Amino acid sequence: MIKLNGVCKTYDKTEHLALSDIDICISKGEFVFIVGKSGAGKSTFMKLILKELEPSTGEIHVDDQDITKIKRRHIPFYRRKLGIVFQDFRLLSDKTVYENIAFAMEIVETSTAVIKESVPNALKLVGLSHRAHYFPDQLSGGEQQRVAIARAIINNPYLIICDEPTGNLDPKTSIGIMNLLKDINAKGTTVIMATHDKDIVDLMQMRVIALHGGKIVSDKKGGYHSED
Amino acid sequence: MIKLNGVCKTYDKTEHLALSDIDICISKGEFVFIVGKSGAGKSTFMKLILKELEPSTGEIHVDDQDITKIKRRHIPFYRRKLGIVFQDFRLLSDKTVYENIAFAMEIVETSTAVIKESVPNALKLVGLSHRAHYFPDQLSGGEQQRVAIARAIINNPYLIICDEPTGNLDPKTSIGIMNLLKDINAKGTTVIMATHDKDIVDLMQMRVIALHGGKIVSDKKGGYHSED
Amino acid sequence: MKINTFKYFFRDCFRSIKKNSLMSIASVISVLSALVILGIFLVITFNIQHITSEMEDQLELKVFLEKDISVEEMGDLENTLDAHKDIESYTFQSKDEALNIMSNQLEQYENILKGLEEDNPLPEAFIIKTHSAGAITELNDSLSDLDGVDYINYGESYVGALIKFNEFANIMSMVVLVILTGISLFIIYNTIKITVFARRKEISIMKLVGATNWYIRVPFIIEGSILGVLGSILAVLVIRNAYYYLLGLIQGQSVLMMGITFAPPESVMPEIMVYFIVYGLVVGAVGSLFSIRKFLDV
Amino acid sequence: MKINTFKYFFRDCFRSIKKNSLMSIASVISVLSALVILGIFLVITFNIQHITSEMEDQLELKVFLEKDISVEEMGDLENTLDAHKDIESYTFQSKDEALNIMSNQLEQYENILKGLEEDNPLPEAFIIKTHSAGAITELNDSLSDLDGVDYINYGESYVGALIKFNEFANIMSMVVLVILTGISLFIIYNTIKITVFARRKEISIMKLVGATNWYIRVPFIIEGSILGVLGSILAVLVIRNAYYYLLGLIQGQSVLMMGITFAPPESVMPEIMVYFIVYGLVVGAVGSLFSIRKFLDV
Numbered sequence A, B: 001m002i003k004l005n006g007v008c009k010t011y012d013k014t015e016h017l018a019l020s021d022i023d024i025c026i027s028k029g030e031f032v033f034i035v036g037k038s039g040a041g042k043s044t045f046m047k048l049i050l051k052e053l054e055p056s057t058g059e060i061h062v063d064d065q066d067i068t069k070i071k072r073r074h075i076p077f078y079r080r081k082l083g084i085v086f087q088d089f090r091l092l093s094d095k096t097v098y099e100n101i102a103f104a105m106e107i108v109e110t111s112t113a114v115i116k117e118s119v120p121n122a123l124k125l126v127g128l129s130h131r132a133h134y135f136p137d138q139l140s141g142g143e144q145q146r147v148a149i150a151r152a153i154i155n156n157p158y159l160i161i162c163d164e165p166t167g168n169l170d171p172k173t174s175i176g177i178m179n180l181l182k183d184i185n186a187k188g189t190t191v192i193m194a195t196h197d198k199d200i201v202d203l204m205q206m207r208v209i210a211l212h213g214g215k216i217v218s219d220k221k222g223g224y225h226s227e228d
Numbered sequence C, D: 001m002k003i004n005t006f007k008y009f010f011r012d013c014f015r016s017i018k019k020n021s022l023m024s025i026a027s028v029i030s031v032l033s034a035l036v037i038l039g040i041f042l043v044i045t046f047n048i049q050h051i052t053s054e055m056e057d058q059l060e061l062k063v064f065l066e067k068d069i070s071v072e073e074m075g076d077l078e079n080t081l082d083a084h085k086d087i088e089s090y091t092f093q094s095k096d097e098a099l100n101i102m103s104n105q106l107e108q109y110e111n112i113l114k115g116l117e118e119d120n121p122l123p124e125a126f127i128i129k130t131h132s133a134g135a136i137t138e139l140n141d142s143l144s145d146l147d148g149v150d151y152i153n154y155g156e157s158y159v160g161a162l163i164k165f166n167e168f169a170n171i172m173s174m175v176v177l178v179i180l181t182g183i184s185l186f187i188i189y190n191t192i193k194i195t196v197f198a199r200r201k202e203i204s205i206m207k208l209v210g211a212t213n214w215y216i217r218v219p220f221i222i223e224g225s226i227l228g229v230l231g232s233i234l235a236v237l238v239i240r241n242a243y244y245y246l247l248g249l250i251q252g253q254s255v256l257m258m259g260i261t262f263a264p265p266e267s268v269m270p271e272i273m274v275y276f277i278v279y280g281l282v283v284g285a286v287g288s289l290f291s292i293r294k295f296l297d298v
């Protein structure tokens, strides 16, 4: 489903390689953790798949499509099939929690009836029914993060990308979110998740790709960056 | 050193009590963890001490001063003696990493020579010497978090408040940061830290105050919210 | 697009106006300010046009008759004048009337002219008003060869100067209007650009969750148009009331005005209103469209 | 405050201008636009003043002498005129000169006046120029009782109208200027407010790490002043060049101008320059000061 061939990424102006020579193949329905030190390149990897960034060299295939070659005006349609949780949440500050999630459905022209049913469900799943009409800056860090998660799953995407989705959550809530992702994954959705949470990685026993200084240093099933 | 008497906090418009009837006494030189579920009121507690928010009722004494009664124009001078790591970092986006940290020294009119020496030292402590001239939006999540930590400690504050300072850090870097805070604490600085990281809390074996729904549910030395 | 989508657009743009009320108010004030300035100039321009056209209305052609004109010649002449299409009206001026008017006009020579009364040397004349100032020169040519006409006087240099001044005033006010329209466009566009800039993060978030460019643009364009139209309506009201107030102040102070009258607001305001509202709408919409462009590159 | 702190202020404000270049450019353009409009009006106002003062300069008093004035009376009169403080200059006009001028002025009566040459009924006169238009009426009173003076003519209604028009034009242009100054102030203040608004998060961060209000304000004020002055200098350049260009266009087209001359740019521009630069500085600084106020409440 996802295939990276010799992907390198340098940010303009900085010589430094954020990702160098990445070759990865992730099949449909897999659940993959990306781990690594701060600055290892995890978010960069996520952004490449989202087409928020372009790779400096190499090819990225998602669902048999070379996404580096997608036409500008087709990008939105590509993105709609993905569900993304950003490390910094990226909620729309002038929309309430409810509207933030509904917005993701409105842009794909879901009927109002469906929206009215789905959004409260999603809010319930992440435990935020009582915050539906708050604005993002009236929420705690963890609450914002859960809104971002609800938004990512609302359209039943075939691929979910989560960058540090439990960084601001307590262990109990984190495990709730992980169970949610596991259920979604069990229904066939591919999940890629960057995380620092050793406990969660150890618990889940899924494929773990470890990055270090922009390079893949290990790729196997099991616990958090086993070399440590 | 810090004393809260019957502090309640409701956010305007929302009926809901973010903190209710909090009585805490933290002595000089203590190291205190604040734990609790997402939305329990940890950040609200931190913001009250910083005087970013005013309590709805109750008194807050810091260093024998009733901070609810500080005059508006004395607030900056009060804040300068604190070091704060915000959950959402709050770096100045038009200043580089170096300048963000230097700014905290400039406002207290530190001499240029001292600034030139201290800032690189602080950057080295958090492992970011190679990012000194990056702007915040060119940094990874964890790197931004470490800049925020460096800024908090630069002025040798008598009280350090860290809201989730390791949420975006890998375990290894987290332990580095914790050791840093421990060293600073050993020199007599009071440290209050909100965190979800069970491993760290368990490791440090310090005083742990657990919040739940805005109330203190436990306050003892030991591991992460022992009831779980 | 579904009808629902348009509902969302309107909901979003009203919400955004409310949420960003400081910026919305600022945008409206910018449009208002720019258009009030433009309005002041427009009113001045209309008044210049009004005054020059009044001056044109006062233009007249004096056809002096030969001393020994016969009754027949006189009759023919009157028939010609009656039939001429460029002539609005004409009156006959006798010798005495001519002297009277002359001595009134020439205050300083009053004493001297008194001596002439007995043996009045002034000729009789027809005083002709034409439909337009442009027709005067032509009329001069066609009438001067007629029998019984001695010579024609129409203040050649005055008419020439008036027509020239007219042209000059028209060109100048067009130039100033074009410049001011440009500047006010700049001001409004600038304000929109900054407000869009302040919301660039929101725009990039929308793009990242899969909104198409048009989906993002449309609410901004609607918002821009609403604020633009709002600003322009306010501008029309300000200009209208200020103009009525000014006219009220000046009324009765005719000494000050040396006989000049102002353009009536009923003829001026409708034009300004239509112009402004279209302007506010177009600038608001197009300004938003252009301002948003560079932030859609995500 | 230490000298270093000021270094930081300047460093920060230049950095911020560079980093927020889009907003900085927009602010400069706003100031520029608002002041160019103001400048156009200022130039027009100066020209109206120039023209009316030229018209005042052309005012003259005609002292007609009695037909049978004696040489002595004539001498006394000349002495009085020489000594009078309000009189700038005077000339003597003989009968023939008077007739000549009259027939030139009164084109339409040329033929008639020719008959008067033999027995010229026009009186001799002194033609007096005064220092100011205001002195004319007084002078009329003081001279008319002198021996040998028949009557005095100074186009009473014309002088009155001119003085009234003068007052009217001055009041109108002051009113328009005050209104425009207000509007342009609004435009500039608005722009500053939006740019500050877009940076409210930065301001709150500064406050939270312990910066005093003044520490935050000063760089904003410096930045506002720099952008304001920049905008006003550009406005002065635009106005200056446009005015020279306009004068160049009109030069030689004197027919158009009906003898009216324009105010020389050398006398107009320095005033506008000083006015604008002070204006840009003050509005930029004070605008920033006020805009930032509400965001300091953290």
Ligand SMILES: Nc1ncnc2c1ncn2[C@@H]1O[C@H](COP(=O)(O)OP(=O)(O)OP(=O)(O)O)[C@@H](O)[C@H]1O
Binding pocket: A011, A012, A014, A018, A036, A037, A038, A039, A040, A041, A042, A043, A044, A045, A087, B131, B137, B138, B139, B140, B141, B142, B143, B168, B169, B170
């Ligand atoms: N816009 C940018 N310009 C320049 N360098 C950047 C930019 N964004 C990221 N980097 C650099 O690229 C490297 C990888 O960043 P990335 O965000 O992928 O790290 P990460 O693995 O997500 O780290 P973390 O766990 O801290 O979030 C970092 O060293 C960072 O400084």
Ligand SMILES: Nc1ncnc2c1ncn2[C@@H]1O[C@H](COP(=O)(O)OP(=O)(O)OP(=O)(O)O)[C@@H](O)[C@H]1O
Binding pocket: A131, A134, A137, A138, A139, A140, A141, A142, A143, A168, A169, A170, B011, B012, B014, B018, B036, B037, B038, B039, B040, B041, B042, B043, B044, B045, B087
């Ligand atoms: N500005 C606000 N307006 C209204 N409610 C708010 C506001 N800020 C926070 N809250 C509410 O107050 C409660 C406590 O928030 P707080 O940020 O203190 O939680 P927290 O313990 O820091 O959570 P987290 O671990 O997720 O950061 C939350 O339920 C939140 O929704």
Ligand SMILES: [Mg+2]
Binding pocket: A042, A043, A044, A087, A163, B140, B141, B142
């Ligand atoms: Mg990251």
Ligand SMILES: [Mg+2]
Binding pocket: A140, A141, A142, B042, B043, B044, B087, B163
């Ligand atoms: Mg929090």
